Amino acid sequence: MGILEKISEIEKEIARTQKNKATEYHLGLLKAKLAKYRAQLLEPSKSASSKGEGFDVMKSGDARVALIGFPSVGKSTFLSLMTSTASEAASYEFTTLTCIPGVIEYKGANIQLLDLPGIIEGAAQGKGRGRQVIAVARTADVVIMMLDATKGEVQRSLLEKELESVGIRLNKHKPNIYFKPKKGGGISFNSTVTLTQCSEKLVQLILHEYKIFNAEVLFREDCSPDEFIDVIVGNRVYMPCLYVYNKIDQISMEEVDRLARKPNSVVISCGMKLNLDYLLEMLWEYLALTCIYTKKRGQRPDFTDAIILRKGASVEHVCHRIHRSLASQFKYALVWVSLWAGDG
Numbered sequence: 001m002g003i004l005e006k007i008s009e010i011e012k013e014i015a016r017t018q019k020n021k022a023t024e025y026h027l028g029l030l031k032a033k034l035a036k037y038r039a040q041l042l043e044p045s046k047s048a049s050s051k052g053e054g055f056d057v058m059k060s061g062d063a064r065v066a067l068i069g070f071p072s073v074g075k076s077t078f079l080s081l082m083t084s085t086a087s088e089a090a091s092y093e094f095t096t097l098t099c100i101p102g103v104i105e106y107k108g109a110n111i112q113l114l115d116l117p118g119i120i121e122g123a124a125q126g127k128g129r130g131r132q133v134i135a136v137a138r139t140a141d142v143v144i145m146m147l148d149a150t151k152g153e154v155q156r157s158l159l160e161k162e163l164e165s166v167g168i169r170l171n172k173h174k175p176n177i178y179f180k181p182k183k184g185g186g187i188s189f190n191s192t193v194t195l196t197q198c199s200e201k202l203v204q205l206i207l208h209e210y211k212i213f214n215a216e217v218l219f220r221e222d223c224s225p226d227e228f229i230d231v232i233v234g235n236r237v238y239m240p241c242l243y244v245y246n247k248i249d250q251i252s253m254e255e256v257d258r259l260a261r262k263p264n265s266v267v268i269s270c271g272m273k274l275n276l277d278y279l280l281e282m283l284w285e286y287l288a289l290t291c292i293y294t295k296k297r298g299q300r301p302d303f304t305d306a307i308i309l310r311k312g313a314s315v316e317h318v319c320h321r322i323h324r325s326l327a328s329q330f331k332y333a334l335v336w337v338s339l340w341a342g343d344g
């Protein structure tokens with residue numbers, strides 16, 4: 001049996017197993033197995049065509065945003081609208097066959113926007129250019145999942161499943177579990193909170209499935225077995241995702257209103273240039289960048305020339321951005337924080 005069949009067998013078994021106290025361990029084990037096979041699937045294969053590598057596009061600017069979506073949802077139209085790069089758009093599917101980078105200039109930052117080929121169900125297993133597209137998505141700071149507002153919810157859940165299956169976690173934070181494999185001493189298990197989804201026994205079973213017999217585990221959060229498996233497997237990426245419903249010119253006001261209220265969602269029309277400013281504002285928020293302005297003593301800062309860094313950046317980061325040798329000779333800094341909304 002190939003890996004794909006094994007995966008589908010396990011998925012079926014999980015689907016038909018009722019979720020209750022008695023099946024808890026069985027389900028936990030199945031999930032651990034599933035994660036293991038998926039990891040194997042992701043290992044780069046020998047043949048060149050199905051390499052898990054992305055398209056060869058250099059990272060540039062202050063942040064990277066990847067456009068992910070089904071064919072013909074309007075990704076290229078969007079890139080051409082928001083950047084000075086033109087990407088061919090047409091009414092037939094798979095118009096775009098490679099990765100096309102553009103730059104959005106916003107609040108003094110250069111945001112690299114990547115137009116990508118459309119992906120379909122089965123992308124993670126190599127359908128179309130799925131693997132390459134997903135490999136690029138992993139390198140982004142934010143994913144824009146572009147959806148066709150006329151197509152309902154199907155596209156969204158299918159793509160979520162594809163990304164989920166290759167270890168991309170959308171709008172989730174890293175589970176707060178301390179996990180450290182050891183050389184000996186068995187498994188020491190502790191938790192600082194009451195656990196409702198995992199138990200010591202289940203954790204042990206899952207670890208054994210991964211042939212881990214010595215480790216320190218500390219749950220600091222009421223995590224699920226899946227989240228625990230994510231921690232053991234590692235290499236997960238936790239990424240903010242904006243769901244962008246395009247083509248709202250084609251649906252009723254009621255439907256627009258319903259989609260707009262969904263979490264992490266923005267409704268737009270590239271065709272009629274509707275709501276694009278709001279999308280940029282949201283994107284900026286999701287990128288969580290900080291603008292830092294330097295100033296000379298006794299002078300006002302130059303608000304046209306920002307140093308753009310990630311949220312949480314330190315003064316040392318700022319020094320490095322100015323000059324490599326600055327941090328080592330550095331004595332002190334005076335820092336003002338602007339409390340204007342959105343300026344971080």
Ligand SMILES: Nc1nc2c(ncn2[C@@H]2O[C@H](COP(=O)(O)OP(=O)(O)OP(=O)(O)O)[C@@H](O)[C@H]2O)c(=O)[nH]1
Nearest residue numbers: 072073074075076077089090094095096118270271
């Ligand atoms: N009605 C309407 N049509 C749109 C809108 N945005 C894009 N389109 C049309 O949708 C079709 C597909 O647009 P593309 O930009 O090529 O879509 P894509 O997602 O890049 O497609 P692939 O590259 O094939 O994956 C084109 O005919 C566009 O003119 C919109 O807001 N409203």
Ligand SMILES: [K+]
Nearest residue numbers: 072090092095
């Ligand atoms: K198209």
Ligand SMILES: [Mg+2]
Nearest residue numbers: 075076095096
């Ligand atoms: Mg395109």
